[in-house]
Amino acid sequence: xxxxxxxxxxxxxxxxxxxxxxxxxxxxxxxxxxxxxxxxxxxxxxxxxxxxxxxxxxxxxxxxxxxxxxxxxxxxxxxxxxxxxxxxxxxxxxxxxxxxxxxxxxxxxxxxxxxxxxxxxxxxxxxxxxxxxxxxxxxxxxxxxxxxxxxxxxx
Amino acid sequence: xxxxxxxxxxxxxxxxxxxxxxxxxxxxxxxxxxxxxxxxxxxxxxxxxxxxxxxxxxxxxxxxxxxxxxxxxxxxxxxxxxxxxxxxxxxxxxxxxxxxxxxxxxxxxxxxxxxxxxxxxxxxxxxxxxxxxxxxxxxxxxxxxxxxxxxxxxxxxxxxxxxxxxxxxxxxxxxxxxxxxxxxxxxxxxxxxxxxxxxxxxxxxxxxxxxxxxxxxxxxxxxxxxxxxxxxxxxxxxxxxxxxxxxxxxxxxxxxxxxxxxxxxxxxxxxxxxxxxxxxxxxxxxxxxxxxxxxxxxxxxxxxxxxxxxxxxxxxxxxxxxxxxxxxxxxxxxxxxxxxxxxxxxxxxxxxxxxxxxxxxxxxxxxxxxxxxxxxxxxxxxxxxxxxxxxxxxxxxxxxxxxxxxxxxxx
Ligand SMILES: Cc1ncc(COP(=O)(O)O)c(C=O)c1O
Numbered sequence: 100x101x102x103x104x105x106x107x108x109x110x111x112x113x114x115x116x117x118x119x120x121x122x123x124x125x126x127x128x129x130x131x132x133x134x135x136x137x138x139x140x141x142x143x144x145x146x147x148x149x150x151x152x153x154x155x156x157x158x159x160x161x162x163x164x165x166x167x168x169x170x171x172x173x174x175x176x177x178x179x180x181x182x183x184x185x186x187x188x189x190x191x192x193x194x195x196x197x198x199x200x201x202x203x204x205x206x207x208x209x210x211x212x213x214x215x216x217x218x219x220x221x222x223x224x225x226x227x228x229x230x231x232x233x234x235x236x237x238x239x240x241x242x243x244x245x246x247x248x249x250x251x252x253x254x
Numbered sequence: 255x256x257x258x259x260x261x262x263x264x265x266x267x268x269x270x271x272x273x274x275x276x277x278x279x280x281x282x283x284x285x286x287x288x289x290x291x292x293x294x295x296x297x298x299x300x301x302x303x304x305x306x307x308x309x310x311x312x313x314x315x316x317x318x319x320x321x322x323x324x325x326x327x328x329x330x331x332x333x334x335x336x337x338x339x340x341x342x343x344x345x346x347x348x349x350x351x352x353x354x355x356x357x358x359x360x361x362x363x364x365x366x367x368x369x370x371x372x373x374x375x376x377x378x379x380x381x382x383x384x385x386x387x388x389x390x391x392x393x394x395x396x397x398x399x400x401x402x403x404x405x406x407x408x409x410x411x412x413x414x415x416x417x418x419x420x421x422x423x424x425x426x427x428x429x430x431x432x433x434x435x436x437x438x439x440x441x442x443x444x445x446x447x448x449x450x451x452x453x454x455x456x457x458x459x460x461x462x463x464x465x466x467x468x469x470x471x472x473x474x475x476x477x478x479x480x481x482x483x484x485x486x487x488x489x490x491x492x493x494x495x496x497x498x499x500x501x502x503x504x505x506x507x508x509x510x511x512x513x514x515x516x517x518x519x520x521x522x523x524x525x526x527x528x529x530x531x532x533x534x535x536x537x538x539x540x541x542x543x544x545x546x547x548x549x550x551x552x553x554x555x556x557x558x559x560x561x562x563x564x565x566x567x568x569x570x571x572x573x574x575x576x577x578x579x580x581x582x583x584x585x586x587x588x589x590x591x592x593x594x595x596x597x598x599x600x601x602x603x604x605x606x607x608x609x610x611x612x613x614x615x616x617x618x619x620x621x622x623x624x625x626x627x628x629x630x631x632x633x634x635x636x637x638x639x640x641x642x643x644x645x646x647x648x649x650x651x652x653x654x655x656x657x658x659x660x661x662x663x664x665x
């Protein structure tokens with residue numbers, strides 16, 4: 100059964116208490132993108148500096164629960180300095196990690212956890228999928244990042 | 255005298271017979287939805303097993319039975335809220351939200367002119383805010399808000415100004431965030447003195463004490479079955495027959511017409527005009543059983559029990575956490591129901607609720623569909639614990655144990 104320890108891994112609590120990449124970047128050159136989770140009032144603002152096909156720098160502000168804030172912090176660490184292709188791939192991998200499979204109708208079935216070896220520290224968030232209501236929290240920063248990249252490529 | 259016993263109610267509710275995460279269920283989310291007793295579930299099962307047929311159509315035996323069941327539920331609702339005009343004033347809807355949409359789109363859109371004023375309050379659920387904003391967009395009405403004071407109660411100091419020229423005062427019987435109960439009879443007098451009608455959101459108040467539209471002088475009432483031990487999928491819209499008769503249909507289709515021709519239609523008379531399509535029949539049967547069950551407990555006895563639980567919880571939360579857990583709502587229990595919105599120092603409500611879940615405690619984190627109110631108090635969310643007729647002091651024990659854990663984990 101899903102256990103609290105699956106959710107509040109030490110890495111998550113650490114990133115919640117000491118979030119990385121907090122702050123703002125001057126806009127422009129950076130672009131600013133906001134995300135909200137209307138369900139619980141979580142909010143995040145990302146500052147993305149794109150240069151030479153890379154996410155050269157990322158900073159963030161916002162408030163929310165430990166999962167949304169830790170996920171944002173872990174995301175920043177995972178994507179900073181990466182090429183946009185790599186960032187898109189990371190977003191897609193994370194989306195898959197947060198996808199609920201159709202097991203609920205089978206009483207007692209547990210969602211199968213994906214292979215997380217390639218995910219590094221982000222694997223700490225894999226347990227979130229066992230708490231489907233919290234998926235939105237974990238996805239907030241990632242969905243906001245995707246939106247920022249979409250807006251950038253539309254310009 | 256009733257023989258109300260909260261632990262007997264608990265025994266009657268099947269869900270309390272399961273465990274969650276190896277612990278007894280401490281269900282403290284009755285403001286979201288209540289847990290139905292076996293009597294409600296069995297009434298619905300019996301209906302589907304023996305009587306189900308469409309209503310108001312067939313003339314065979316089960317169709318007659320189903321129609322009698324459905325109309326019987328309407329009569330029970332009328333008695334439960336003391337509707338002066340009886341069952342002919344009770345419209346079944348899907349929930350409180352739909353009832354408010356019916357009010358705004360039928361009464362509001364037909365009776366209100368551009369510039370007309372509808373007054374709501376800062377403690378309203380979105381169900382009693384958004385339909386009025388929609389009407390503002392489509393009809394150009396004005397929406398005013400009665401503020402909430404620092405004591406978590408309606409601030410009526412400028413109410414005469416706010417009600418000046420108003421056509422409707424639409425107010426909740428009890429806040430689903432603060433627990434504050436409003437004095438409906440006094441508000442009804444205020445509204446009427448200003449020539450306005452009064453609509454009441456009974457979603458919270460109807461389940462936790464007696465409701466009497468005639469005594470309080472109410473003009474419109476909306477509530478949901480699932481917050482009063484009944485099933486989801488059914489709600490009630492009540493208004494006096496004279497007002498109802500002037501209201502045009504809201505949804506169109508089968509069941510709501512007197513005649514349809516190739517050049518138009520004539521709506522049915524009475525409540526049928528507002529019940530387009532096959533209604534929630536089994537749900538009406540379940541609601542009827544819930545009303546019977548609640549009446550058996552005695553609404554006043556339930557209210558007194560929940561008040562005592564609230565008093566005890568307020569005192570113990572203060573004793574255990576001395577200010578680290580703040581209750582967003584009145585600190586005394588006069589005119590207050592069993593809703594405790596908690597702001598836990600340094601822990602986001604979502605995390606509070608998650609840790610509580612591990613203790614078998616069900617609370618609701620979030621803005622509780624009352625964003626104007628949350629904004630008023632500078633909060634994005636709270637973790638809300640709320641009592642029902644089956645709640646016991648040991649649920650508060652589990653709550654306090656879980657809160658201590660949450661404070662510890664995120665310290
Ligand atoms: C005061 C109040 N009004 C309206 C509603 C909406 O009820 P429903 O979701 O059943 O339409 C609720 C339920 O959350 C409520 O507490």
